[in-house]
Amino acid sequence: MRETIRQIRASVVRGGGADYHDQAAAHWIVGQIATPMSFYPEYRASRTSFGIDALGTVVVEVEDEAGRVGIGLSTGGVPAAYLVAHHLNRFVVGREPSQRELIWDQMYRSSVFYGRKGLAVNAISAVDLALWDLFARQRDLPVYALLGGPTRVSLPCYATGPNPEWAVGEGFLGGKLPLVHGPAEGMEGLRANVERFRAARTAVGPDALLMLDCWMSLDLPYALRLVEELAPLGLYWIEEAFLPDDYWAYRELRRRLPPGVRLAAGEHEWTRYGFSLLLEFEAVDVLQPDVNWCGGLTELMRIAALADARGLPVIPHGSSVYSYHFAAARPHMPFSEFLMMHPTASAVVPMFAPLLLGEPVPEKGRVTLPDRPGFGVELNPAVARTEVE
Numbered sequence: 253m254r255e256t257i258r259q260i261r262a263s264v265v266r267g268g269g270a271d272y273h274d275q276a277a278a279h280w281i282v283g284q285i286a287t288p289m290s291f292y293p294e295y296r297a298s299r300t301s302f303g304i305d306a307l308g309t310v311v312v313e314v315e316d317e318a319g320r321v322g323i324g325l326s327t328g329g330v331p332a333a334y335l336v337a338h339h340l341n342r343f344v345v346g347r348e349p350s351q352r353e354l355i356w357d358q359m360y361r362s363s364v365f366y367g368r369k370g371l372a373v374n375a376i377s378a379v380d381l382a383l384w385d386l387f388a389r390q391r392d393l394p395v396y397a398l399l400g401g402p403t404r405v406s407l408p409c410y411a412t413g414p415n416p417e418w419a420v421g422e423g424f425l426g427g428k429l430p431l432v433h434g435p436a437e438g439m440e441g442l443r444a445n446v447e448r449f450r451a452a453r454t455a456v457g458p459d460a461l462l463m464l465d466c467w468m469s470l471d472l473p474y475a476l477r478l479v480e481e482l483a484p485l486g487l488y489w490i491e492e493a494f495l496p497d498d499y500w501a502y503r504e505l506r507r508r509l510p511p512g513v514r515l516a517a518g519e520h521e522w523t524r525y526g527f528s529l530l531l532e533f534e535a536v537d538v539l540q541p542d543v544n545w546c547g548g549l550t551e552l553m554r555i556a557a558l559a560d561a562r563g564l565p566v567i568p569h570g571s572s573v574y575s576y577h578f579a580a581a582r583p584h585m586p587f588s589e590f591l592m593m594h595p596t597a598s599a600v601v602p603m604f605a606p607l608l609l610g611e612p613v614p615e616k617g618r619v620t621l622p623d624r625p626g627f628g629v630e631l632n633p634a635v636a637r638t639e640v641e
């Protein structure tokens with residue numbers, strides 16, 4: 253009985269960099285990056301201008317009869333917290349965290365009339381991660397051990413941010429640049445994009461990985477022109493070229509990629525159903541589910557099984573320690589992403605700082621996972637949260 257969940261709490265964190273998209277104006281992550289909103293000049297200079305920070309983080313805590321607490325995070329703020337506190341809670345309280353399959357199925361089926369993707373599944377993800385965390389703490393094991401790992405606990409990483417030169421010097425396998433200019437900025441913008449990539453390639457040398465993240469900003473003609481220009485510069489992959497629902501554009505771009513260039517996508521895709529469409533369309537070379545969004549770890553394992561059956565790599569988007577445990581249990585996974593949360597991407601900073609304590613960060617480009625129980629992280633009591641009731 254002491255393993256029964258007696259309470260689920262949902263709270264939100266706003267301001268002060270407590271959400272990773274909620275940063276001061278000088279931070280690269282809210283600066284000029286090509287987005288679907290780059291068509292509108294007034295929303296071009298900053299991602300906060302169109303509201304990337306509008307929701308903030310939702311924190312879910314599940315507490316058992318013995319007072320142990322599991323923690324899960326997602327993006328979704330007050331609306332996601334409301335779903336947890338007013339809808340999803342009924343499937344959790346009185347159950348045990350070992351019952352994740354039952355709880356997931358009931359959360360998904362009961363919310364499908366308004367959910368399926370986006371915010372509702374983000375909320376499900378946070379609950380699912382909190383259940384994994386609590387279950388692992390009850391067993392006194394790290395999450396990766398419950399997944400059948402470790403296959404290894406030291407994970408090589410690439411660094412996402414505007415400063416791949418620093419990252420490669422630090423020992424990362426390479427870097428992933430955010431694209432700056434979208435198609436609405438014409439040939440001048442395209443030339444600037446190409447020259448920026450060329451400068452990065454010169455700086456990191458010929459052997460480092462160099463990727464380009466387009467954050468859903470392109471159309472097919474522009475993407476084709478871009479990969480043609482960047483292939484000779486050693487573009488390893490182009491990421492999220494189009495809006496996530498345009499499976500047809502992804503399929504066409506992948507068919508027409510120059511040799512050596514890969515197409516990666518999936519950070520804004522949800523559940524096994526969404527990913528099976530990407531696979532059915534043969535739309536990607538690399539799948540990038542975000543475990544904090546795609547349906548949690550329970551759903552990520554299903555997505556990974558689908559990808560395995562097609563022989564495609566799963567390299568999760570961001571999500572720090574939550575995806576590192578998945579990586580540490582995977583037999584085959586080439587490397588992990590590390591999102592550079594330093595304002596100029598020239599120092600290693602934990603992705604979820606200051607919200608979490610104990611988050612492992614790469615040293616010399618590799619993350620080593622501690623064997624603490626659960627995901628091995630705690631909520632920082634110094635970060636103010638507001639509970640949603």
Ligand SMILES: [Mg+2]
Nearest residue numbers: 465491492519
């Ligand atoms: Mg991305």
